[in-house]
Amino acid sequence: ARLIAPSSERATHLWLQELTALDELLATDFTTLSQDRVYKTSDRLLRYKKEIEDHLQSRECSLFNLEEKIILYDLTNTFFEGSGRYNGKAHFGRSKEKRSDCPLVTLGLVLDADGFPKRSEVFEGNVSEPGTLERMITALSRAKSQTRPLIVMDAGLGTKGNLLWLKERGYDYLVVSRQRKIEVPPEAEMITVREDNRRLIRAALVNGPEAEEVTLYCHS
Secondary structure (H helix, E strand, O other): OOOOEEEEEEEEHHHHHHHHHHHOOOOOOOOOOOOHHHHHHHHHHHOOHHHHHHHHHHHHHHHHOOOOEEEEEEEEEEOOOOOOOOOOEEEOOOOOOOOOOOOEEEEEEEEEEEOHHHHHHHHEOOHHHHHHHHEEEEHHHOOOOOOOOOEEOOOOOOOOHHHHHHHHOOEEEEEEOOEEEEOOOOOOOOEEEOOOOOOEEEEEEEEEEOOEEEEEEOOO
């Protein structure tokens, strides 16, 4: 249910009883399944989250011949309507839904270029988002991988410290610049990417010092 029709435990219970034929495939019967059992099963699965994610990652790579050349990492947060006092990770922070009056938790997810989830994590609501990168990428490293993937992330994660950490460990990366004011260098040769009666989009590639970085300037 979590993989095929991810939703709340209550919606999962309805899905299992009314919408899926999984019970026939598994030679069982979901008609007598109580909602409490769904909650208890979710708690038990959560204890083995790492082992489940490791197994799924290995099976996906084997079944679909995934090379994992590109890894996409992003975070968001969600809020609690109540006090959240029984959740040790619930803290006040900067809400992306503008709910600074509610305690939050931060959700991190890593995907490959084919859309397969690789790793998920629930962080404290007041966590420093850039500080989560090393933890998530390290958790993904696998001894049998021959090449390191390209790490794709937004400006929130692209701090100097994170980029240096990636460089030192041989990772290539694609990141949005954190600069507030960007001026296109005079030597940049802008090429038209799209032009019609409503817009003109141009772009230029500029090699950085010692060719360590390539910057793509875009102007719309």
